[in-house]
Amino acid sequence: MNENQFRAIHSRRDFFSRCAGGIGTAALFDLLARDGYAANLEAPDPLAPRAPHFAPKAKNVIFLFMEGAPSQMDLFDPKPALQKWHGKPLPPSLTKDLKLAFIKPTASVLASPRVFAPQGQCGMELSDLLPNLSKVADDICLVRSVRSDAFNHHPGQLLLFTGHTQLGRPTMGSWVTYGLGSESRNLPGFVVLTSGKGTSGGSDNFSSGFMPTTYSGTVFRGTGDPILYLSNPGGISAATQRARLDALRDLNTQRADATGDVEIASRIHSYELAYRMQAAAPELLDFSKESPATLAMYGMDKPAAKPYATNCLLARRLVERGVRFVMLMHASWDHHSNINKGIVTQCQATEQPAAALIQDLKQRGLLDTTLVVWGSEFGRTPMSEIRRPEEADNAGRDHHPEGFSLWMAGGGIKGGQVIGKTDELGLTVAEDPIHIHDLQATFLHLLGFDHKRLTYRFMGRDFRLTDIHGELVPKLMA
Helix, strand or coil: CCHHHHHHHCCHHHHHHHHHHHHHHHHHHHHHHHCCCCCCCCCCCCCCCCCCCCCCCCCEEEEEEECCCCCHHHHCCCCHHHHHHECCECCHHHHCCCCCCCCCCCCEECCCCCCEEEECCCCEEEECCCCCHHHHHHHEEEEEEEECCCCCHHHHHHHHHHCCCCCCCCCHHHHHHHHHCCCCCCCCCEEEEEECCCCCCHHHHCCCCCCCHHHCCEEECCCCCCCCCCCCCCCCCHHHHHHHHHHHHHHHHHHHHHHCCHHHHHHHHHHHHHHHHHHHHHHHCCHHHCCHHHHHHHCCCCCCCHHHHHHHHHHHHHHHCCCCEEEEEECCCCCCECHHHHHHHHHHHHHHHHHHHHHHHHHCCCHHHEEEEEECCCEEEEEEECCCCCCCCCEEEEEECEEEEEEEECCCECCCEEECEECCCCCCEEECCEEHHHHHHHHHHHCCCCCCCCCEEECCEEECCCCCCCCCCHHHEC
16 A cells, blocks of 8 residues: 555545444434433443432332222221211212222212321321321321222232333333432342232232333342342352353353343343342341341331331341332232221231331431332222121222322421322312322432433333323422
């Protein structure tokens, strides 16, 4: 090659004509990243911490999901007017528009036997079934006007956690870990803890849907290995395990490079995380360094409360270790019959640990940055449901998506207040209706996200947790 040929191929015009594609691509990526549209590109560690859209109030979430729908009028929303209707049907004019799953609008009213009293400096009225929660009334925000579009369990749970009643979309925990990553290097970013009996939505409540499975919830057990088969079998040393993982990583990396399949990247990350968890997880479940006072506060000494107490204590320890989203699924609230007995049983199992979690987070300085949510897919009707009339005190309540209760604490929530009202019979919202999508938008805002901009592109469309709905609820926020 002579000097003239060398100069020809290095002319400015030739340089830009040969490199325009690369320069343009880099520029386009920068513009897309600024607008939040390049977020789907996989980083080497898909759970590496990421910055939200703006400064957040909360950085972790603990969602106390009471699967099955607790009765709001027996716990949070006193309705003394039901006493005069007890055992009688309501006028058709009041019930004609209700969405009912099993009973008819002519079902008799079931007044609550519970006693309500003002609690805390805020004077929040709570049921006598909530003596421990009453002690932290000034820390919680109670919403009595939540609305849902679904009146059956599985669709209602999907709407609560995915923003839609159809299967296949990412759940709330997946959206949060997708948007923020995780501060824990040795534990999953999204952990699920279970208790109680029965389930409706099951794994659909913590699936990553069409996102990579890295963002799915990982179910932990409360005893033994947090995950089955986490420990190496006999005869397999740490060095052997590491060598096997290195070989798998190399093979998977080759395949990922050849296909571009993001699920392979998720698999590589899962294998590596499992290896690190083998050292971190046993320490997580070791409560020996917790003080006797802390264990007693959670109710670890009470057989009825111990399973949920274990999960609440684990939730605090997980947040301390940087886990981004912890979901506690407690079933057994679906009281279509025997509600006066069943709701007492479930409160004895869950009420003290939930209140202790608020107290414990607060005394450790974690409540300000941890959003705690207690809620379910919908509430219960003021009318009774009788499934076994031959049994005494058998009455229960049907599903009720119009006007139910939920509470929150920490993470930018304004505590010590009650928001919203239902009418005197608890049939509909009378003041400050708050839809599930509004709650989701507000939760994301507290975590530093504009819910309209936190999107994931799938099949040519930008999806979001709030679907095409959702408005912020300023009253909830401090």
